[in-house]
Amino acid sequence: MSIRILATSPLVGPYIGNLGLRFPELCVVPFRSPAWTAGLATAEALVVLLSEPLTEADLELCPNLKVIGTYSVGINHLPSAYCQQRGIRIVNTPGVLTDATADLALTLLLALTRRVSEGEALVRSGQWKGWATDLLLGAGLSGKTCGILGSGPIGRAFARRAWAIGMKVFFWDREGNQSPVDFGVDIAPRLLLDDLLRQSSVLSLHCPLTDSTRGLLSREKLALLPRGAFLINTARGGIFDEEAAMDLLNQEKIGGIGLDVFENEPALNPKWLEAPRTVLLPHLGSATVETREAMSKLLCDGIEESLRGASE
Structure with missing residues (x-):
């Protein structure tokens, strides 16, 4: 099965699991593991954490990529200009934290x-x-x-x-x-x-x-x-x-x-x-159950919207 959504973490709450029910081609594997690297070839969506920076070289391995979801407000760990050039949407989680x-x-x-x-x-x-x-x-x-x-x-x-x-x-x-x-x-x-x-x-x-x-x-x-x-x-x-x-x-x-x-x-x-x-403190700014669940929902909703919009 080709991987359509490649995520590095299950996140907090049920939302990425629910996303997997709607997109069975979702795979959760550790960042930069062999399985993660192999999944880039078919991935249409990536889900990463703030501590998992992506480079242009990473994205060049993703010919089908349509959207990157980051479990954060900040996007300084992503190559924003390159994403804009390729038409890759970035979904982050502002407001809720x-x-x-x-x-x-x-x-x-x-x-x-x-x-x-x-x-x-x-x-x-x-x-x-x-x-x-x-x-x-x-x-x-x-x-x-x-x-x-x-x-x-x-x-x-x-x-x-x-x-x-x-x-x-x-x-x-x-x-x-x-x-x-x-x-x-x-x-x-x-x-x-x-x-x-x-x-x-x-x-x-x-x-x-x-x-x-x-x-x-x-x-x-x-x-x-x-x-x-x-x-x-x-x-x-x-x-x-x-x-x-x-x-x-x-x-x-x-x-x-x-x-x-x-x-x-x-x-x-x-x-x-x-x-x-x-x-x-160890980067606890958004570390409440309510906030992290809201971040998960916002992120997964954005991924689903991007993939369904791209297929219409």
Whole structure:
């Protein structure tokens, strides 16, 4: 039997199984396994994860390919220009993970500023001696400024959460748009990047990784942050200079860093493991049952629509 849909994972929920009932030529095999490579010759649809980058060379082995489904919002792991040239549709999963990712960004911020990891470690160590006036003093957020890189759905959702705890919100837009941002409960200005950085007690990243945002926050840009600022990233690794950020952290010019994503993950820079005042998570932004099931449904619906449309 020729493989029509080649997937690398069963995903969360019943949706890829249901897709297999409608398209019996669906095969789930590990990414880059011999079976996966063999299936490329007849595949009309590929389903991959964010951690499974495809190259133009891969797609050249797929003469019948009509659609690629990625279990993510981001598509920086796919050769988008080549897909457009060949008329290959890319189906991703925007929208459904907005709240889950914004929730996690707020979780990182609160865990970092209130020193949650250190507090739990102290209790678990058995060394806690009781309440003390100066025990693990953190940083308050109400009345402080929050700069948000990216004014898309996740950036706006995080803004609502920051606003709810009393922060003043600013945005930066990668397309240079300077009009104010209506984020649902208030309207916030868009600033030029340098101006935003200079005012951000908290800087939260919510922009995609593109040619224009890769390395956006260089050592010089990060140095513009106020002393003691907190940096949160639930977007993509590669947007800021990790070595520079760690240097500024060690010099106490940055107050703390909360990360859910890393450059070259999962092979993160080992210096992060020793970095002070950090909270590090294993890319959990969309990791709720409800969100992952919604992503599966959106992805599988898009694959089915693409294949049925191509056959009509």
